[in-house]
Amino acid sequence: MKNTLKIERAIKNITQDELAKIIGVSRQTINAMEANKYVPSTVLALKIAKHFGKHVEDIFTLDAED
Amino acid sequence: MKNTLKIERAIKNITQDELAKIIGVSRQTINAMEANKYVPSTVLALKIAKHFGKHVEDIFTLDAED
DNA sequence: TCATTATGTAAAATATATTTTACTTTTGGT
DNA sequence: ACCAAAAGTAAAATATATTTTACATAATGA
Numbered sequence: 001m002k003n004t005l006k007i008e009r010a011i012k013n014i015t016q017d018e019l020a021k022i023i024g025v026s027r028q029t030i031n032a033m034e035a036n037k038y039v040p041s042t043v044l045a046l047k048i049a050k051h052f053g054k055h056v057e058d059i060f061t062l063d064a065e066d
Numbered sequence: 067m068k069n070t071l072k073i074e075r076a077i078k079n080i081t082q083d084e085l086a087k088i089i090g091v092s093r094q095t096i097n098a099m100e101a102n103k104y105v106p107s108t109v110l111a112l113k114i115a116k117h118f119g120k121h122v123e124d125i126f127t128l129d130a131e132d
Numbered sequence: 133t134c135a136t137t138a139t140g141t142a143a144a145a146t147a148t149a150t151t152t153t154a155c156t157t158t159t160g161g162t
Numbered sequence: 163a164c165c166a167a168a169a170g171t172a173a174a175a176t177a178t179a180t181t182t183t184a185c186a187t188a189a190t191g192a
Contacts, residue, residue, distance in 0.1 A: 001109050015138060026181055031140065038179050041149085043067050043132050045108040046123065056122035057112065066109050081168060092151055097170065104149055107179085 003060045005034045008052045023047050069126045071100045074118045089113050 009019055016034070020027040025044065033040050040048075040060075049056045075085055082100070086093040091110065099106050106114075106126075115122045 001112070017138075027139090028141090028182085029180060032180080035140080037141095039107045039109050041105045041179070042108050042111040042122070042126050043105050043128065044179095045111065046067070046126060046128050047132070049123070050128070056108070057115070060108050060112060062109065062112050062116070066113070083168075093169090094152085094171090095150060098150080101170080107149070110149095 001039055001060055001062055001066050002036065003033065005030070005048070005059065008054075008059060012052070019048075019051070022051055067105055067126055067128055067132050068102065069099060071096070071114070071125065074120075074125060078118070085114075085117070088117055 005019075009016070016030040017027045020030045023030075023044065024047070029040075029044075032038055033044075042056075045056045045060055049059055052059065075082070082096040083093045086096045089096075089110065090113070095106075095110075098104055099110075108122075111122045111126055115125055118125065
């Protein structure tokens with residue numbers, strides 16, 4: 001799975017820390033997601049998508065190996 | 067978070083076991099998700115949404131306490 | 133240039149998701 | 163009524179997500 005978190009953040013010009021506070025997670029969690037360290041829970045994905053006004057599929061996409 | 071998994075399955079008339087095999091998880095995982103025992107990973111949510119031809123948001127929705 | 137901010141990284145601890153195994157109960161068809 | 167299939171439930175084991183704490187590195191703006 002890949003995601004466009006970093007791009008979305010850049011579009012809105014917000015830091016990882018700001019997004020983390022809005023969503024209610026640690027900054028490192030945002031960083032880990034951007035770096036694909038692990039797969040987020042659906043609750044997080046929904047909150048993120050909602051914050052950016054997009055569908056989950058617009059931000060998170062499946063890879064062949066998923 | 068709540069979901070409409072059971073309804074989607076009923077619409078397509080497939081069992082938990084069949085959906086589990088398609089998605090690549092255990093039947094009990096499907097059951098646990100339908101019963102809101104835990105929150106699925108985004109990879110699972112994406113696969114499920116894709117299988118039913120819907121957006122993640124159409125199947126999984128946030129509650130106030132999320 | 134330099135101080136501050138932002139991001140990257142790591143590891144241990146903690147929390148949660150998922151699987152496996154097993155059994156029970158319900159459902160639906162004959 | 164009977165029975166196989168489907169769904170429900172549980173608990174231990176396993177895997178993964180997330181947090182916390184800490185430090186390093188990169189980027190930014192004055």
